Amino acid sequence: MNAGDAAIAAVFAEQYGRAVASLIRVFGDVDLAEDAVQDAFTIALRRWPEDGTPPSPAGWIITTARRRAVDRVRREAVRRDKYAQSVLLRAPDEPDDHDDLPDDRLRLIFTCCHPALARTAQVALTLRLVGGLTTTEIAHAFLVPESTLAQRITRAKGKIRDAAIPYRVPSGPELPARLAAVSTVVYLIFTEGHTATAGDRLARADLCAEAIRLGRALTELLPGEPEVQGLLALMVLTDSRRAARTTPDGALVPLARQDRGRWDRDSIEEGLALVRACLRGNRPGPLQIQAAINAVHAVAADAADTDWAQILALYDQLTVFDPGPIVALNRAVALAEVRGPGEALAVVEGLDLGAHHLFHAVRADLLRRLGRTAAAAQAYDAAAVLARNRAERGFLLEQSARIRKG
Template sequence: MTAADLERVYRGERGRCVATLVRLLGDIDLAEEAVQEAFAVAAATWPERGVPPNPGGWITTTARNRAVDRLRREATRGDRHRQALLLHTPDEPEEVGPVRDDRLRLVFTCCHPALAQPAQVALTLRLLCGLTTPEIARAFLVPEATVAQRIVRAKKKIAAARIPYRVPGDAELPERLPPVLAAVYLTFTEGHTATAGDDLLRPDLCAEAVRLGRLLAELMPDEPEVLGLLALMLLTQARAGARVADDGTPVLLPDQDRSRWDRSLVAEGQALVRACLRRGAPGPYQVQAAIAAVHSDAPSGDATDWRQVLDLYDLLLRLTPTPVVALNRAVAVLHVEGPQAALDALDGLPLDRLHLFHATRADVLARLGRARDARAAYDRALALATNGAERRFLRGRRDASGTGTEGAT
C-alpha cells in the first residue's frame, strides 16, 4: 500500500466515518480526533497487513474503539459505566427525522440556523469534505485565522445549544434548505476543481454531492431549487470524462470532446431542467442548470447558443448580483459582443484575489492584441492559483502569448 492509496481512502471515507462517529458520540471534536487517530493507525499497519476489504468500516470501528478508550480514561468514576454502555450498545440510536443518512444529517447539523452562514459553510467543508483550514481560507479569500475561529465557534455553539443531529421534519425543511443546498453545491464545486493539490478533480466529492442531491430530491421533490441543484450537478458531472487532458491540465468547455460526455447524465439533467421550467419559479440553481443545459445541447463549442447563455446570465445576475456571476457573464459577453465589451464588463469587478478573474481578463486582453497586458494578467493569475493542474495550464497559456478561450471547464 502506498501513501497515495491511503490518501484515496482518506478522501473517500473520512466524511462518512466522521458523520457516523458524530452520531454515535454526539461530540464533533471527539469524532474528528478519533477518526484522525484511526487513519494514523492505518498508516502504520496497512503497509504490512494490507488494506482491509472494507477500509471505511475498519476506520470507523477503530475510531470508535479509540473513542471508547479515551472516554474511559477521561471519565469520572460516576459516569464511566454510562459511557461504556452508550458506546457498546448493539442497537442503533433511535432514528429521528425522515432520512437515515449520517452525512445528510451532518450537513443539516452544520447548517443549523443558530450558526452564522460563514460558519455553516466552513464547518461543512471541514467535516464533510475534509478540507484543511488553509484550503477553506483560500477558497473564500479570507485569512486562515478567520476560518479557524468560525469552525471553533460553530462547534462550541452546537455543543452549548445542544443542536440535534438529525434531518428536520417537514415543517422545518423549507427554512433550513438554503444553507444546506449551498453546502452541497460547495462540496461539488470543490470536487469539480480542487482548491489545492496536483489533480484538477476530486471525484469522491463530486459523487458525494450528487448522492446528497439525490437524497434531497427524494426528501423534497416539490422544491424547484433542489431539482435545479441536482440538474446542475448532473449536467456538470457529465463533462468529467472530457475535462482533463493527458497531462492532467484542464480542457476548457469549448475544446472538449463531447463524445466523451456521459449522455445518460445529460439526459437526466435536461429532464430535471424541463421539470423546473414547467414550475415557473426560477431560482439561482435552476438558472445555472439551464445554462449548463444550453451547453449540453450544442454539438460543438462553436455551435453553442451564446445569446441564450447571455440572456440566462442576465437573469442570474438579477437573482444573484454577485461579482462571480458577473465574471461568468463576461465570458458570454465575449462570445456575443466581442472582447472589448467583455473587458468593459470585467473592469471594476472586485475580484483581484481570484485567479479566474485574472485568467479571464488575460484571454480578453490577448484577443485585443494587448500581449504585454495579457502576460501580466496571466502572471497575476499564476500567483493566486493554488491547484497544480490549473497552474500548469495557466503557465502554458501565458507562454503561448495568451491566445485561446478562458471558458468554463
C-alpha cells in the same frame, strides 16, 4: 491494497457519514461518535479478512461502533456519573423522533452547516463528519496548514457542543434558508474540486466525487426539492466535461476547444433529466438556472452550435437571484457572443474584480477579439500573476506569448 482492504475502504467511503450520524443521534457527542466509528473500522480491518465480510457491512460497523461507545461511556461513568448514566440509558436502539425527514445523515449535514458556524468551518466539518475525509486531506484540498484546519474543526465542534446546536433538520420557515446554506457548502466543495484554487493539477476528482455523493444524498433525502435537484444537475453536467478539460500532460483545454466526444454522456443524460424535472416544478432558483446554462452547453454538438442567446437569457434570470459581480462577469462572456466583445468589455471594465484572475482573463480575451493585442497580453499577464493553479497559469502565459508572437 488487497481485495479485503479495498472492500473495507469502499464501505468506509459509503458508510462513514451514516455511522457517525447514527452515533451522534444516540450519544450526542461528536468526538465520541468519530472515535467509536474509527475503532469499528480498525476492528473490521483485523477481523473481516479472516471472518469474511458480514452480510450487512454498514450494520456491523454501526453496531460495533455503538458497543465501543457504550464501553467508553461506562469507563467514564465513575468520573462523569449522572451524564454517563443518562447516555447509557439512551444507548440501546431507539426509534427516530418525529422529524419529517429523520435520516441521520441529513441531520448531520444541517448541523455541520448551522449558521452559527463560519463558512470555512461548515465546509471542513461537512467533509470530515459526513464525507469521512481526514484532516490532512481537507487541509491539502483547501491549502491551509493541517494545524489550522484541525483548530477550525475543533472550534466548530466546541461551538456545536457549547451552544447546544440542535441535531435536527429545521422545519417550517427555517428550512429554505438553511437548505440554501447546505447547498452552497456542497457546491463550494465541488467547485474547489472542479478547479483547484492552487496546486499542480487543474482539478481534484476526489472532491468532485464527494460533493456529487453528498448531492445525491440530499436528493434522496429531500425528493422534489428543486434547488437540490438543480445542485445535483449542475454538478454532474459540469463534471461530465472533466476528461476533456486537460491534455495528457495536464494542460488546460478551454471549453471551446474541448473534444466533446470525451464528455461523459451518462452524466449529461442524468443532468438533463434533472433539469427537465426542475422545469416541471416551476420554482426557479439560482442553482437550477446555473444547471440550465450547463445543459445548453451539454446539448451543443460543438462550440459553434452553442445557443448563446439562450444562455444570455438564463444569465439575465440568474442576475435577479444573484446580482453580484461574479455572475456579471460570467454573463459578459455570453454577452460577447450575442452582441459582440465591445459591449461585453464595457460591462467587464465596470466590475470591481481586480483581485480575481478570471476578471483579467475574460478582459484579456475580449481585448484580443477587439484587436487590442498589447492590452490583451498585459491582461493575460495580470491574470497569470494572480492565478495560483499551475494549469490555469500555464494557459494564461501561453495566451500572452501567442499574442506577443503575432
